Amino acid sequence: MKEVKPVEPEHGTPLAGNEPLIDVHAHFHSDLSGRADWGAYNASRLHAGERIGVIAHVASILGSWGHTSPTYFSSPADLTHANDWMRAFAERDRLAMGIAQPRLFSYVAINPNYADHALHEITRGVAAGAVGVKIAASRKADDALLDDIARLAAEHQLPILHHVWQDRRREWPGQDASDGVELVRLAQRHPDTRFLLAHIGGGGDYAHTLHAARDAQNVFVDLSGSGIDRGMMDATIEAFGAERVCWAADLTLCTGLTKAWALDAIGLTDAQLTDIRWRNGVRLFPRARFTVGDRVLSA
Amino acid sequence: MTHKAQWFADVDVSAWIGPYPFRDVPHPDPEVLVRVLERERIQRAWVGWLPGVWHRDPSAGNERLRRALAPFAGQLLAAPAVRPDWPGWQRVLSRELEMGVGCIRAYPAQWGYAPGDESLTRLARGCSEAGVPLHLTVRFEDVRQRHRLDSAGDLMAASVRAVARAGTRCTLVISGAGREFIEEVWWGLTPEEQQYLRFDFGWVWGPPDDHFAHLARTVEPSAWVLGSQWPLRLVQQSRALYELLPALLRQSLSFTGRRRDP
Numbered sequence: 001m002k003e004v005k006p007v008e009p010e011h012g013t014p015l016a017g018n019e020p021l022i023d024v025h026a027h028f029h030s031d032l033s034g035r036a037d038w039g040a041y042n043a044s045r046l047h048a049g050e051r052i053g054v055i056a057h058v059a060s061i062l063g064s065w066g067h068t069s070p071t072y073f074s075s076p077a078d079l080t081h082a083n084d085w086m087r088a089f090a091e092r093d094r095l096a097m098g099i100a101q102p103r104l105f106s107y108v109a110i111n112p113n114y115a116d117h118a119l120h121e122i123t124r125g126v127a128a129g130a131v132g133v134k135i136a137a138s139r140k141a142d143d144a145l146l147d148d149i150a151r152l153a154a155e156h157q158l159p160i161l162h163h164v165w166q167d168r169r170r171e172w173p174g175q176d177a178s179d180g181v182e183l184v185r186l187a188q189r190h191p192d193t194r195f196l197l198a199h200i201g202g203g204g205d206y207a208h209t210l211h212a213a214r215d216a217q218n219v220f221v222d223l224s225g226s227g228i229d230r231g232m233m234d235a236t237i238e239a240f241g242a243e244r245v246c247w248a249a250d251l252t253l254c255t256g257l258t259k260a261w262a263l264d265a266i267g268l269t270d271a272q273l274t275d276i277r278w279r280n281g282v283r284l285f286p287r288a289r290f291t292v293g294d295r296v297l298s299a
Numbered sequence: 300m301t302h303k304a305q306w307f308a309d310v311d312v313s314a315w316i317g318p319y320p321f322r323d324v325p326h327p328d329p330e331v332l333v334r335v336l337e338r339e340r341i342q343r344a345w346v347g348w349l350p351g352v353w354h355r356d357p358s359a360g361n362e363r364l365r366r367a368l369a370p371f372a373g374q375l376l377a378a379p380a381v382r383p384d385w386p387g388w389q390r391v392l393s394r395e396l397e398m399g400v401g402c403i404r405a406y407p408a409q410w411g412y413a414p415g416d417e418s419l420t421r422l423a424r425g426c427s428e429a430g431v432p433l434h435l436t437v438r439f440e441d442v443r444q445r446h447r448l449d450s451a452g453d454l455m456a457a458s459v460r461a462v463a464r465a466g467t468r469c470t471l472v473i474s475g476a477g478r479e480f481i482e483e484v485w486w487g488l489t490p491e492e493q494q495y496l497r498f499d500f501g502w503v504w505g506p507p508d509d510h511f512a513h514l515a516r517t518v519e520p521s522a523w524v525l526g527s528q529w530p531l532r533l534v535q536q537s538r539a540l541y542e543l544l545p546a547l548l549r550q551s552l553s554f555t556g557r558r559r560d561p
Contacts, residue, residue: 041508044506045506227441251508
């Protein structure tokens with residue numbers, strides 16, 4: 001199996017409208033992901049992104065997605081391969097598209113249990129153009145093992161996208177998930193680091209997260225996840241303010257499109273919509289250069 | 300005709316009104332639903348009484364549903380719940396049918412029916428004789444976020460297979476199923492049995508895993524109906540799933556112009 005050539009784009013207005021969309025929580029698969037259709041998966045994500053109007057995917061690969069080590073407890077070797085592969089994939093895509101600036105941007109995915117490896121991966125990633133750090137669920141967010149990682153991320157102006165189980169009331173198999181309370185403890189220890197609390201629609205009770213993280217000014221939240229509860233986005237924006245909320249899709253671009261449409265229907269101002277669709281992404285990722293054609297997006 | 304002017308669907312088969320017991324849901328009111336349907340270019344909806352799902356006796360909820368929908372007759376069609384393990388259910392069913400329904404709803408998981416429960420088959424037979432569909436809901440919320448008191452669990456695919464195999468010729472509308480559930484039911488039935496199945500696809504995932512595209516290729520186009528689960532979920536999801544299908548698959552699916560509702 002190899003990479004699949006992107007489907008020819010369908011012409012016309014993007015489904016989510018003409019204003020740019022930055023997906024701050026995207027994932028791809030590598031050749032070691034253990035699923036035969038990894039190339040089709042990646043091509044589908046890119047094609048759907050074009051249809052929707054996503055101008056940039058800020059993405060990671062979670063090791064081997066369970067093939068040679070668990071998705072949420074990825075081995076150092078799998079993470080090194082995934083990070084290298086993600087950056088190379090972004091460059092191959094840029095060349096294939098014939099564009100000067102990339103539309104794929106890379107997180108450095110790490111496992112905090114391997115602290116030296118994590119720090120090394122971040123340093124290596126920064127040198128190769130990574131724009132953020134992705135932490136999944138290998139260690140609780142408030143564990144001291146994350147402190148050096150958070151400090152290094154701040155030093156390089158890298159936001160940390162942290163997987164969160166909204167209101168984790170017990171342990172779940174397959175991951176050492178954190179919730180908003182635990183992420184906020186880390187954020188309070190590192191006020192100069194910016195954190196992106198992952199997928200408010202990604203499982204658990206989002207209402208708990210709104211209470212847990214609303215006052216932590218260095219914590220942003222992304223709207224991704226399969227959950228499309230009516231009232232969820234309104235409550236999130238009310239709690240965090242539009243300037244700390246980012247549109248994103250994670251594993252389901254269909255719910256991402258639904259939320260982009262719903263943003264138009266819940267009475268936001270144009271400035272709020274712009275913040276959520278792309279401007280907060282520009283603010284969060286100072287190392288990224290997001291472009292629409294020749295236009296460089298600035299906050 | 301422009302894209303915007305067209306109706307997207309004749310009917311949303313899976314809507315409710317009324318408050319949800321486990322969290323606040325904004326404005327679960329019929330006048331709001333009517334506005335949402337117009338915005339989303341859906342002509343009408345089959346509407347159930349949401350809190351009644353967790354009542355032992357759905358009768359009072361059905362009456363409140365009728366009163367709430369009365370000003371919107373023609374656009375919002377009642378989907379009352381009939382509990383076929385209770386005495387006199389045939390009388391309840393007849394009365395509801397006389398007043399007019401979009402479909403009849405049943406909640407086997409909340410009522411404690413095991414797969415193969417005979418009462419559900421009897422209800423399906425009654426619906427079939429009246430020519431109205433029987434509507435079953437797989438889930439209301441993602442399992443990861445449910446209230447600890449919401450312990451009924453999901454409807455089992457085995458329950459759907461059992462009633463579909465009973466030979467009642469009742470149209471079964473299944474709401475809230477994902478790919479695995481749909482495939483487990485679809486490929487677990489004979490072609491004759493399959494023709495009475497309808498699935499709303501609001502819980503099926505689109506790209507990049509493309510479950511809906513896969514199902515649209517493998518399951519009969521006539522099996523697909525639009526259902527939103529409003530007011531719990533955003534109505535836009537079905538249109539998003541449809542629009543993200545490959546163009547050829549979009550052409551094979553239509554939710555308007557059917558000779559009759561599912």
